[in-house]
Amino acid sequence: MDVDFYRPMRLNYQNNALQDEIKAACDTDVERCLECGKCSGGCSNAHIFDYVPRKIVQLVKLGDEDRLMHMDALWICVACHLCVDRCPSQINIPSIIDYMRQKAYRQGIRAERTNIELFHELMLGLVKKNGRISEAPLTISFNLKSKQYLKDAGLAPRMFFKGKLNPFSPRVKDISQVRRLFIKNPRLKEV
Amino acid sequence: MDVAYYPGCSLHALAHEYDLSTRLVCERLGINLQEVPDWNCCGATAAHSLDHSLNVALSARNLQLVDYIKMKEVMTPCSGCFSRLKSGVTELQKVSVREEAEATTGNSLVSATDVKVYHLLQLLTEKVDHEKIEELLVKPLQGLKLAAYYGCLITRPKAVVQFDDPEQPTSMDRLLQAVGAETVKWSHKAECCGGGFAISQTDIVVDLGGQVLEAARQAGASAIVVACPMCQANLDTRQRAIEAERARNYDMPIIYFTQLLGLALGYSPKQVGMNRLLTSPNRLLKSMSA
Numbered sequence: 001m002d003v004d005f006y007r008p009m010r011l012n013y014q015n016n017a018l019q020d021e022i023k024a025a026c027d028t029d030v031e032r033c034l035e036c037g038k039c040s041g042g043c044s045n046a047h048i049f050d051y052v053p054r055k056i057v058q059l060v061k062l063g064d065e066d067r068l069m070h071m072d073a074l075w076i077c078v079a080c081h082l083c084v085d086r087c088p089s090q091i092n093i094p095s096i097i098d099y100m101r102q103k104a105y106r107q108g109i110r111a112e113r114t115n116i117e118l119f120h121e122l123m124l125g126l127v128k129k130n131g132r133i134s135e136a137p138l139t140i141s142f143n144l145k146s147k148q149y150l151k152d153a154g155l156a157p158r159m160f161f162k163g164k165l166n167p168f169s170p171r172v173k174d175i176s177q178v179r180r181l182f183i184k185n186p187r188l189k190e191v
Numbered sequence: 192m193d194v195a196y197y198p199g200c201s202l203h204a205l206a207h208e209y210d211l212s213t214r215l216v217c218e219r220l221g222i223n224l225q226e227v228p229d230w231n232c233c234g235a236t237a238a239h240s241l242d243h244s245l246n247v248a249l250s251a252r253n254l255q256l257v258d259y260i261k262m263k264e265v266m267t268p269c270s271g272c273f274s275r276l277k278s279g280v281t282e283l284q285k286v287s288v289r290e291e292a293e294a295t296t297g298n299s300l301v302s303a304t305d306v307k308v309y310h311l312l313q314l315l316t317e318k319v320d321h322e323k324i325e326e327l328l329v330k331p332l333q334g335l336k337l338a339a340y341y342g343c344l345i346t347r348p349k350a351v352v353q354f355d356d357p358e359q360p361t362s363m364d365r366l367l368q369a370v371g372a373e374t375v376k377w378s379h380k381a382e383c384c385g386g387g388f389a390i391s392q393t394d395i396v397v398d399l400g401g402q403v404l405e406a407a408r409q410a411g412a413s414a415i416v417v418a419c420p421m422c423q424a425n426l427d428t429r430q431r432a433i434e435a436e437r438a439r440n441y442d443m444p445i446i447y448f449t450q451l452l453g454l455a456l457g458y459s460p461k462q463v464g465m466n467r468l469l470t471s472p473n474r475l476l477k478s479m480s481a
Contacts, residue, residue: 048398135201
């Protein structure tokens with residue numbers, strides 16, 4: 001679905017349903033926002049976000065799920081938690097971002113401008129298969145699937161000779177216990 | 192002191208030297224580590240990005256295994272794992288979340304919610320007397336000017352972690368000072384390195400990691416000391432890309448704090464895996480012995 005990112009934010013589609021949903025799921029009340037902007041001032045990635053933390057809180061107040069689920073910030077937030085620790089009202093913005101990302105994922109809304117979602121899926125695929133991950137196979141499969149064939153070609157030999165790449169896939173012995181967690185939570189898409 | 196040990200995936204591959212030096216330092220300080228049997232990946236950061244219930248379940252199995260070997264405390268040297276296990280306990284203390292995770296894992300999780308989760312830095316700060324470290328000191332780290340780098344997840348979010356100051360932490364500085372090193376005052380000790388985006392969105396790591404390297408250089412540090420395998424990997428493996436981006440040569444060794452503690456406690460550079468770092472710390476180590 002195309003989203004018009006230049007559509008102005010207006011209070012006229014005020015809708016409290018999302019606000020209540022966030023309050024229950026994230027244990028955080030956006031009504032307490034003082035609009036001081038400390039969250040965005042501290043944000044590690046504010047300079048590349050389409051919506052900075054303060055605007056994200058505003059979008060929740062406006063009930064604008066559409067924007068929240070399509071924004072780049074869902075995927076490129078580094079979860080450094082500076083925003084929540086600086087917030088004088090303890091609004092848990094990382095938790096709001098996690099919640100909206102998971103909701104978008106359940107509805108099949110893909111990240112539009114990054115491959116980060118693909119990386120998460122490949123990593124969890126390895127956890128499901130082996131119970132543990134090692135960086136080398138994960139990096140290779142990600143670079144192949146995202147068609148960045150030569151991305152780490154210069155780095156790999158340097159790391160190999162330092163013994164940093166473990167070519168063997170580590171495994172949990174009782175793997176059925178781990179697979180059970182995935183079977184009971186079937187939302188992950190196979191890639 | 193007996194404590195359960197959760198190394199996490201990185202310490203068995205990319206960050207093998209962190210595992211080596213952690214085990215050596217703990218042994219010397221009288222901390223008996225019992226590795227959690229058959230532990231699984233904590234899921235960071237993929238699981239909590241896509242599926243909350245799966246994320247809690249992955250932590251729940253690990254916490255249940257700690258409880259299974261009758262331990263009440265678990266330590267991990269990885270900030271990502273620490274964050275997952277610690278918030279796992281917090282989540283599982285909610286009855287509805289716990290009941291869902293019990294149905295998923297097929298095990299009772301009542302006593303697993305009493306497990307106390309420590310980051311290694313926190314364990315060495317809160318449970319080990321620094322005077323004891325000074326007594327065991329063999330080779331003081333004199334002449335080293337270090338930037339202690341904590342990153343995000345050791346001290347944040349403060350409501351969950353409850354350790355040190357969220358933005359101006361001092362625990363690692365004090366440890367390094369206890370073994371004779373000098374630590375610099377700098378702006379980026381708890382800023383983000385780009386975390387889990389090393390592979391998936393490398394430009395973010397080059398950007399944020401570059402700011403950390405530059406801040407350490409401006410503060411006059413000759414090495415950055417880390418307590419997280421992701422911080423180490425980002426700042427070390429992406430250092431050449433950062434240098435190209437910023438047109439500046441940093442040549443900044445990124446060293447685990449346990450490697451330096453290990454040296455100070457009498458182990459050799461080889462024993463603590465100094466040879467495994469991409470940016471060579473050799474010049475720095477020579478300046479120390481001089």
